[in-house]
Amino acid sequence: MTTTYAALLRGINVGGSRKVPMADLRTLLTGLGLDGVRTHLQSGQAVFTAARGDEDSLGADITLAIEERFGFPVDVIVRDHAYLKSVADACPFPADTLEGRQLHVTYFSAPVDAARFAEIDPAAYLPEEFRLGDRALYLYVPDGLGRSKLAEALARPRLTKGLIATSRNWNTVVKLVEMTGA
Template sequence: MVTTYAALLRGINVGGSRKVPMAELRTLLEGLGHTGVRTYLQSGQAVFTAARGDEESLAAELTGAVEDRFGFHVDVIVRDHAYLRAVVDACPFPADRLEGRQLHATYFSAPVDPERLAGIDAEAHRPEEFRLGDRVLYLYVPDGLGRSKLAEQLARPRVTRDLIATTRNWNTVVKLVELTRA
């Protein structure tokens, strides 16, 4: 069975470092035997189909291939269309009434124990809010991510320890659902 996936590469093409040209990423994925390869934006999203593997093995394979090709380690999360659709469907915030820069999803490589978030004083950060979902954290930041003190708290090692975490704005979240639709 062929499945369509999105690969989310963490921290590439930011500030001129860890450059991974999208054309080379497409070629790399095709070289791994994947088909229907497309990239979205320059910030590390690729869509592809695969007839073998699961999310974890595909992520590990791409992580190794990027390191071999570019000479540096990049964390990768791979998710299939059904999961990406479920993230959108489960959004606890009124996404249709918000700007894409106000709503974000942080994807995690594994489930997050809610205890990791227990030390964050949510009331102190209002009107910003967050909710934990299935391997995802939804973050509402009315003034954008760059100014968010809550986002800083959520990115601390206490929350992300032993996990890969990568954040996308809501426009990208929705676009990945569209791009992975078979």
């Protein structure tokens, strides 16, 4: 049986550095024996099917292949359709009433607990808010991510130490659910 996955690449094609052309990424993933490879945007999303492996082993294989091909390391999180759909369905904010730029999900490589973020005083950042989910953090930023003080605070290295963390806006979250469900 095959499973459909999304690979989320962290920090590529931003500001002219760490370039990974999507056509090259599709070729690389196909060369790993993955099927039906498709990419979304230039910011590092690929969807594929695989009959072997699990999320962690597939992520490790892709990470290694990217470093060998492009000469720099790229953190990769792989998640299947069921997980991506469950994250979208569990959104604690009214996603259907918000613009995609106002809502983001940070996917983590492992579970996180509230204690990790205890130093952040939620009241100090209102109306911005965050909530934790299953290996995910939901972030509501009414004025967008670029001007968010809360997003800046949440991105502090000590808060994500030992984890891979990569964020996507709500439009991409929804698109990945669609792409992996097809």
